[in-house]
Amino acid sequence: MDSLAEVEVERTLKSTGQGEAGSGSVPVIDMNAADDLIAEGIMRAASEVGFFTLVNHGIDSAEIERAFGASMRFFAQPKEVKEAQAPWQRDKNSGYEHFAQVRPSTGLADQKESLQITAREGAMASGWPPLDGFEAAATALLARAHALALRVLSLIEPLACPHVPAGTLARAHTMWGANGQCTLRMIHYPPIDAPESVPAGHWRAGPHTDWCCVTLLFQRLGEAGLECAPNPRAQTATGCAAGGGGWLRVDPVPGGICVNIGDMLMRWSNQTLLSNLHRVRMPTADEAKRSRYSIAFFAQADKDALIQSDEHNMTAGEYILGRIRSNFAQ
Numbered sequence: 001m002d003s004l005a006e007v008e009v010e011r012t013l014k015s016t017g018q019g020e021a022g023s024g025s026v027p028v029i030d031m032n033a034a035d036d037l038i039a040e041g042i043m044r045a046a047s048e049v050g051f052f053t054l055v056n057h058g059i060d061s062a063e064i065e066r067a068f069g070a071s072m073r074f075f076a077q078p079k080e081v082k083e084a085q086a087p088w089q090r091d092k093n094s095g096y097e098h099f100a101q102v103r104p105s106t107g108l109a110d111q112k113e114s115l116q117i118t119a120r121e122g123a124m125a126s127g128w129p130p131l132d133g134f135e136a137a138a139t140a141l142l143a144r145a146h147a148l149a150l151r152v153l154s155l156i157e158p159l160a161c162p163h164v165p166a167g168t169l170a171r172a173h174t175m176w177g178a179n180g181q182c183t184l185r186m187i188h189y190p191p192i193d194a195p196e197s198v199p200a201g202h203w204r205a206g207p208h209t210d211w212c213c214v215t216l217l218f219q220r221l222g223e224a225g226l227e228c229a230p231n232p233r234a235q236t237a238t239g240c241a242a243g244g245g246g247w248l249r250v251d252p253v254p255g256g257i258c259v260n261i262g263d264m265l266m267r268w269s270n271q272t273l274l275s276n277l278h279r280v281r282m283p284t285a286d287e288a289k290r291s292r293y294s295i296a297f298f299a300q301a302d303k304d305a306l307i308q309s310d311e312h313n314m315t316a317g318e319y320i321l322g323r324i325r326s327n328f329a330q
């Protein structure tokens, strides 16, 4: 497996991924509705847009704010301190990275710093920032995000993956075990002093798809910038404007959590669900004066979980290795 098709999609974006976003928004799903209605709404959004926003999801806003507070305190420290507190460990997929994540779509590093927390046994042994309440806030949000991701996966499993036994997707995502691959990534997009001096082609996050099954993205009101790609499958009948041909804004919604489908679940669902390209645009002159913070929870199946699809079966561990190799192949 030298190169995966998913990576080729990102590479070809160099020339096509630069369009402006329109004014539409992604579907909002109310988790207070009956389960069959929620499942139907998620299925439609996940197969046509690949992105949706959950409201009434049950995660306390204070818990989310606590994690953002921890993230802000961590990133406010000097770079050397952050590197010393949480050194990047490639083998563990954990730690601090500063303007280091190069996207195949751009060949350039994202304009961000991030702290990756991997929920696998031993992955954080040397990497928790020693800040008051940091670990507690991060692990609490991890646990809540994991539970919500499992609920989403379980609701859509019979519709999206009718070929797997009930409960397969939930069982495939364990936390803190030897094979766990779920991660929480705290992200900081720093202010930019002279936005006009940043060469063209740079993004806060270059166009990409996520590798996992589902991503839960926590955003803060007033800190926009996330956009998802125009989608050939979208119908205007869904009430979202993704059919209009332009990139779609995925702005923060009060009390909402953004969810998107990743590549693993697209495979697992035999391409029924769409892992859509997305990016974080560079800030406007006014936005550039301020930081943007986000926290992503990537529900990524365990290394030994078998992703069964018509194309071919592989474990999630093999899949991730394939993505890493493909990503770095020139």
Ligand SMILES: O=C(O)CCC(=O)C(=O)O
Binding pocket: 185, 187, 205, 210, 217, 226, 278, 279, 280, 294, 296
């Ligand atoms: O920060 C964001 O809004 C999106 C980040 C993202 O897409 C990612 O880290 O995969």
Ligand SMILES: [Fe+2]
Binding pocket: 208, 209, 210, 278
């Ligand atoms: Fe992403």
